Amino acid sequence: MATSQSNPKPIDPKGLTACPECDLLIQKTTPKSGVKGLCPRCKCMLFHTKKDSVERTLILSLAGLILFLPAMVLPIMTLNAMGIERTSNILQGITTLFQDDFHLVAILVLLTTVIVPFLKLLLLFYVSISVRFKVNLGNPALAFRSYKRLDEWGMLEVYMLGILVSITKLTDLAQVSYDIGLFCFVFLLIITLFSSVTLDKQQYWSLIGRNVSTKNG
Template sequence: MSLDSTTVSPQPNPSCRGQLLACPECDLLQRAQLSAWHGTLRCARCSAVLVRSRHDSIEHTLALLVAACILFVVANSAQLVTLDLQGSIHTCTLPGAVQALWQQKRELVALMVLVTAILVPGGLLALMLYLLLPLARNQVPPGVKLVMRLLHHIRPWGMIEVLLLGILVAVVKLSGHATVLPGPALWALAGLLPITAGMLTAWRPDDVWLRLGELQK
């Protein structure tokens, strides 16, 4: 088996010492020495990606994560929009919108907004911060396996982009009846989308396991 910093095709070798990997596509078992290695490792049979690693992915993801956390706090604490209806001023925050939907007997919509726009994105950011901050300082946080499993399951349920699209549609419809002024929270949500996309692109679970393996030796 040969490994380098580029895309490689390992050859299975039972005598080779290293981590035993199962191909997610064809289930071929093969061994690779992954310590202190970075690049893309492919299956010897079908060329599916076994491991994709980058030496600075944890630090890169953490930097974007901190920015995302700041924007998320602003998005949930500051004013979302301000409505000026013939001199009557009304302001709204994201949690306030959930409360208003609940009071209007739209419990299902309120729960969907609460879960997909507040709880899941907040939980995702909190779990990643809990995991990556100690790893960046070469420390192992407790419960890593549980945290990684939770991240895998809750990641698809964060739908801030759907919420933002709905807000923009509502603003366009309301603009014919009142003056609509975007608040800091709306701009924070708009900034949160590219930051989160960049964070999830930089996020490489393989690097987390490699770092944990190095720290636990």
């Protein structure tokens, strides 16, 4: 695709794309970070890459992976009712659901709150490392496709909503205090949301494609 800079390279017929507005054939290029691409004829915006998408997504996914274990195992809240104190973390909550015969709910919570969010961060970290440092280990294209498929299944925000509702209801019955696990979970949720915002899918695909051509070439 065309950028604001002129492209002196000869035209490769395989690497052409058409402007969606005026159908002008334009040579595809690997878009640089934070760049707008305009059609040279009609000035329609062809792409607008996010600034430092790979670096920001890499740091956020790494921070999410570091924060994941504390968010799952540290106590979220302490309940104090008639002198009896009880703390609970996310994994204990899932175990309790299993013990109380809510097997399907327990499996759903395990999938949407633990397994999928962790896999998403891991895949995003792996793909970001691959494209940032041009490492050709494994299959980043497959990993990125899997990440996009899993995107709809991670529901940390729904679980967060559940925690907030529980806290509101429990305050009538017992004394509730927040613990460090809740803050880790909130940070994990924010990091996961921001990693989706900083991720520039078009730029990632373009960089994955460039790595594959370098590998094959």
